[in-house]
Amino acid sequence: MRFNYTAISLALVATLSACGGSGSDDTSTPTTPTTPTTGFSFVATEMITNLTDDVIVAGYADLAAKGDALLLATQTLLTSTVQADLVAAQNAWKSARQPWEQGESHIFGPVDSLSIDPHLDSWPLNTTDLQTQLANSNGFDADTIKGWNDDVQGFHTMEYLLFGDGVNSNTKLIADLSTKEREYLIALAEVFRDYTAQLDDAWQVSHNPQDANAKPYAELLKTPGDATNTIYSSQLAVIEELINGMIGIVDEVGNGKIADPFGESLTTADTSKVESQYSWNSLTDFSNNIIGVRNVYQGEFTGGADKQGLIDFVTAADATLATRVASEIDDAILKIQAISGSTSMPFRQAILDADGRARTQVAVDALTKLQATLQSDVLPLLSDWNS
């Protein structure tokens, strides 16, 4: 330890003397001392409040409402023989998928601490066990399913039951939906509804179901630095969480969700790893993930009235950068959507197609670029901010 101190002090001395030396060389003629850069100023309260209420909380409230709707749609299927009822349930599933995937750009707080993510969205699906449950279970109920492993419940189990195996088609006939599949589906939707409601409550009512006095998580996000706020010590911590959330999902989509099944070449492509492959909803999922990034960045959902978002924070520091980030986000969304080409090719087919692979690569590149910008240009702004 003594050696370390000695080494550190030696290093410091060396560094200081080096600075002194070069400084005297550079300033052979005396100049007026320049004021050091003091960074930029931005009042973040409105932005944080807006992002919390109008983007995050609004998103989870939407998810909970769509969870309700999905349960109702599946309950209709119990005795139905009408194809339109199945299509309605499929659409209710896709509809619930939207706020969830967009919400992945801010997957911190209760969704993480209450471990809700794996209960809702475990992938890959355990089709073997799912078939076993269908073959052997006598009736399904929500409580029982909650005790099962996550890979036989949540979004993708419902997807598999609603859409079929997705290999050659994503349409299923209601006649092919067995009674057990219907019962399982309804129970799954009930479990799903419960978790989405719990998530919504955690943001709006109490972030800790075990503690009656716990504040809503939204409150904690909006009041950083309060004496009672044990999670966020400052607005800077909140903005850092938001930016890191965006980086996290861009990384996951580019380097995980797309890159994993894509492989290095056609021979190493693996369609079994494609998320949402039964419904052929993969590209919608991926673009929704990045739309979620845009929601946080712009401060409002697409098409909504302009409100403060992270873009205002970045603009305060560097207006050019702010515009560039906005266009890189838009570009990544467009490039993901473009993977389907002119023939509306689903992702699992596109990665096995030469042209599809070229389009996929373009999307991956756009995501890589966006991720680099967020990491190298946006995140460092935090250290320049005079909060």
Add this chain to the structure above:
Amino acid sequence: MNKKLTLLAVSVASVLGLSGMPNAQAATNTETLAKAIAKQEAEITILKQQLATLAAEQKQQQQQNKQVATQVDTVVQQATKAQDRLSRFSFNSYGSAVYTSDEYFDNVQDTSAERRSRTDLERIVTEFGYQFTDDWSMEVEIEYEHGGTGTSLEYDGFDEFGEFESEVEAGGEVVVEKAEIRYRTSKAFGVKFGNIHLPIGLSSMLHKPNQYLTVQRHKSEAAMMPTVWNENGIGVYGEVADFHYQAQVVSGLNSEYFRTYDWVASGHQKRFEEVNADDLAFAGRIDYGNFKTGSAVGVAYYYGNTSGNRHKSNKLDVDGALSIVSVAGAFVEGPWILRGQYLYGSLDNADAITQANKTTPGLRPGNFAQLGSESQSFFVEAGVKLDEWFDIPMTVFANIDYSNPLMAVETGTATKRYENTWSSVGINYFPIPEIVIKAEGGLHQVAVASIPDTNFFALGVGYQFSL
């Protein structure tokens, strides 16, 4: 010294010679005689002085001799003491390194396995023992596992919801596997306390590489309960006729970490910095014969609640009583080795524990939360020592390991995904008795039709010695 004696002798001789020699001339010359007498007297005086000196020297020498003798005595005493202390100290070590080649599935949907090979410095174990007195002794066993990094888990109740925090420790995983004080008054009765091995599962007793035939320890046991299970507690043990008995009260398991794939094994609180001991457990065993040295049969029983040891005590309001029964047998006679064990366990309120684990913030049991209300496993290994017939120190063996930690669930249907069977054949080669080189090849079957059987291959080297 000898030189001095010679000089003295010569002097004495000359004096006597002078005095005894008749000399007519001298007799007639008184003056001369007086001179001669005076000279003789002078010489005698010198001789007396020399004798006195010699006597003093001899005395000094005797004293020196005495001192040397005392010193030698002290050294001998010290050496004897040291030897005695050394003989009270014992040091043993064993260890193993393995190479395995298995076929792995990427994820739960994958049915085309990919072959991967791995090497692992499984463990290096050192055991120190000391016999304080005839009755009192102690033993400490320290294990260095995988030569990799280790993490410890800590529960911080003051964080957000109460956080389970992992801390990565640098420099390799070092585990104290046993640290016990023993008081043994007779063969028939002894008490041990501290961190002691539970006598449940044969791996606790036969864990040195030369004590089991397979390259790695039996997979069946590891898929159901802690192998080489150690807990803090107190136990009595002894040997009456050919019966060996053990009865212990020890710290129990923590159900927060029970997992689908290895049932209660992960609940072993060695992952935590401190062991919660609100729920204690009872472990007992009785054997006829001795598994360590030869043939034996035995039964063991473990019983303990597991709910009280949870960190989040408000997540579960029912008991998670766990019981495990073991029946084991070994026939080791001449060249033949046959060993086997059957384990059966039951867990109360498995569904409630599953629910609690799934909804404990930060705990992340993730996908593997569902727990079996019943669990079972067994193994049978059979070997033949070839040196009985050939001049080669080798044992050939066959082994079957079976485990199903999800044998039954409280409600619904248990998946067969965790029902595994490993069948293998192999060899143990002993170039010298302290070293064993092992090879094993076999078949791994999962009881789900859509999951294909896979082949595995393993090589291992192990050593063990005792000072």
